[in-house]
Amino acid sequence: MTYRRTLLPIAAAVAFAFASIGPAAAAPAGKVSAEVAASADKAVLAIANEYYDAVARFEPIGATENGDNRFDDQLGLSIAPARRAAQFKLYRGFAKRLQAIKPYQLDVKGRINYDILAYELQGLIAMERFPEHLLPVNQMDSVPVTLANYAGGEASQPIGTVKEYDAYLSRVSQMPAWIDQAIANMREGIKKGVTQPQAIMISALPQFQHLVSDSAETSIFYTPISKLPASFSAADKQRLSAAYRKVIADKVIPSLKRLATFVEKEYIPACRTSTGLGALPDGAAWYQARVANATTTTLKPDEIHAIGLKEVARIQAQFEVLGPKLGYTGPAAGLPVWVAAQPKFYPFKTEEEVQAVYHKLNDVLDTKLPLMFTLQPKAKLDLRLEPELSRATASDHYTAPAGDGSRPGVFWSVVNDPAKYGSPGMTTLFLHEGKPGHHFHIALMQELNLPNFRKFGGNNAFTEGWALYAETLGKEMGLFDDPAQYFGHLNDELLRAVRLVVDTGMHAQGWTREQSIQYMKDTLGYDVVAKSETERYMAWPAQALGYKVGSLKIQELRARAQKALGDKFSLPAFHAVVLGDGTLPLALLEAKVDRWIASQQ
Incomplete structure (x- = not known):
């Protein structure tokens, strides 16, 4: 399951620090005039627009994936050393121009643009030392x-x-x-x-x-x-x-x-x-930079490894409780294998029967989501079967609406053989890839009147973290009252926790490919995905870390707000705060939620 989108740019900061956060950003005495603020905001926006177009021309396929079709006739040659060097020179120039602007002069929206842009440029420049262009193809993408x-x-x-x-x-x-x-x-x-x-x-x-x-x-x-x-x-x-x-x-x-x-x-x-x-x-530093990119945090690989182990233990404890409700009495690790062997969880004979379940779920969500969200995208969500042309190599995924509104967001279900399409994971899959997951976040970003670098950009921790958090809402909507659907949710969540363990294990702790495959088999209880998932993490170091780290941060912020506000807490308002400025690095999201909590108190 993945949102098929290239997150531009690669914001892989080794150290996470916004120039405008903290005591150093304090404004001098006296109020900044509206004229000064407007001028500063305009200057930031000018740099941001030049920056985005430079990135889109450098990686035009990324622009296409993000719903910006202006460069669809271009391929780009970003892997050429001379072109790569010229691009990094541009980034350093943008950063220098941005540093000349005083953050305290900006209004609220200008400040957000400034902070995100400063973060992204810092991260891009940090990646220059690592020769990623020497690894231009792998089995995941080329x-x-x-x-x-x-x-x-x-x-x-x-x-x-x-x-x-x-x-x-x-x-x-x-x-x-x-x-x-x-x-x-x-x-x-x-x-x-x-x-x-x-x-x-x-x-x-x-x-x-x-x-x-x-x-x-x-x-x-x-x-x-x-x-x-x-x-x-x-x-x-x-x-x-x-x-x-x-x-x-x-x-x-x-x-x-x-x-x-x-x-x-x-x-x-x-x-x-x-x-x-x-x-x-230079591999250790290279991986740490990728970790920073994927998580938008300063977490070290060993810390993420420990978080993964803790989450695995928590979810397996849930399996202990859930197993008997499904008719299973064996050890927790064996539950996925048992579920996979039960014919009742493979009820489909045709593609249309699979689609019918998703359409029914979509209708149910239309009645439940307004209780949780006042901020929703105007763009429609289409439900389509993956075309036969790409079905054999695809997985269920979401594609963004066109930036001009000419194409809706689409949830693609990949049905190679209906008889082998398992039903337990369908609810959590749709919550993640459809709504309120990727569709509520990505489609909304097209409608928020954001600068292009934010509308078509982003980071993995927020994007995938939000979608994984969206899965958890199924429980309070009553969608997991069916034990089989709750198992599907926990099973997917366990995979995301396992990723934290094996990704950091392989890239930072010296694990072998075979060691990762064996851990996945032992922990997930089945080996269907062990090889392909392990090789995915080998090809995309740290990419899979953002899901769990981002989701845990959003859950942590919600719990913090509920505790601080008590009866004043509003879930729709919280969701509007999280989604209302599009994709943010997690530290900036945390600061925003803390300001909202203070304003509500």
Whole structure:
């Protein structure tokens, strides 16, 4: 389960410190005039807008994933060393300009823009020392696979108008240059001892091999031409068909063959047999920077490891209570295996039956959520089946609405075989990926009149932390009164807790891939996801930490507010405070909630 979105930019601060928080930010005596405040706010906004456009042009696929389709005809070459160096020079320039503005001169909204921008720039600049461009592909994401997933026109990049057809072709035509740069980078990485773990590249190889085709017409990148709208003119159909055929045959297929051959024959044999990021040069600092990015905190890997172990124990204690209610009397760790073996939890024969459950749940939530939320997005949530084109490799996920409102938010359910689609996890999945999880947060961000760097940006701890917190609301809405659905919730929560343990274990404590897989098997009680999840954490160090850390922080802030305010506490008001400024780093969210508590007292 994941919200399919590239969080731009990579705000990976090693030390978390807002320039404008704390005693040093105190304003001098006297009140700042409205004119001065307006001028300072305008200056911050100007830097923010330049910064966002620079990031979007540097990583245009990230902009597309975030619902900004202005750069859909561009691929970018952010992995090129010269371009990367130029980008970091830009970041340092933005930071210098921002530091010249006095935070105390800003109004409330300007201050938030300032703090988030300062944080993001600090984090980006901190990442310059780490050669991430030497690791351009893995089994979780790569430019060729991303563009292949766009080919059906139902993902983040729309392909429905003549202009959109041209934009996609333009992007695909730039892929060979990206592939050649990626190969050059990986060769450089081999020389410097900076390679991916061999195991994950063995998993990635079939993806690249499957992208190679015998002809343009059989290539996945030719898919748009097989779906040309009848409304297109004959001239456009002819022109587009010929252009796609030529680019794919002359450029794309040869480059994909080069990539697949290089990975198989040259890269995999040279890849490292170690597991974690800590095994690379400067790896401990590299991982700590990624931890800071993923969690927006100063937590150390050992601290997160301990939190994970504590959460695992708490959830397994819940399994002890829940098991008998489901008819199970064995040890807690065996509950997931037992549930997975019960035919009654696999009631579906068709895709439509799966969808019907989600539609019914959506209707129920429409009656319950207004009691918890006064702040809701205007954008609708569509419920759709994942297209067959990408179904085999996808997991249930959410995609954001278009920034201009032309496309709704979508909850995609991935049903490869209805008979194997388990029912216990459906409620918690929809609360996370649909509403009030990602949809209430992400769709609302498009409507809050935020600067682009906030509307289309963010951080993993808030985004995934909010969605995981949203799952917990199912209990007070009565949606987990069914023990099977409550099991589904706890089972998913256990996975998020296990992630804290194995991610930090592999990247900071020297765990091997096999050690992680075994821990997941022993703790989760089943091995269906142990290999793929372990390899996900190997490919994306620290990415999975944000879920639990963010969720625990939101729960902590809610408990703090309830204790402080007593009868004055309003859950809808609390949710409005959390969501009302879009995505925030957790320290800024905490400061905001504390100010709200003080104002209510």
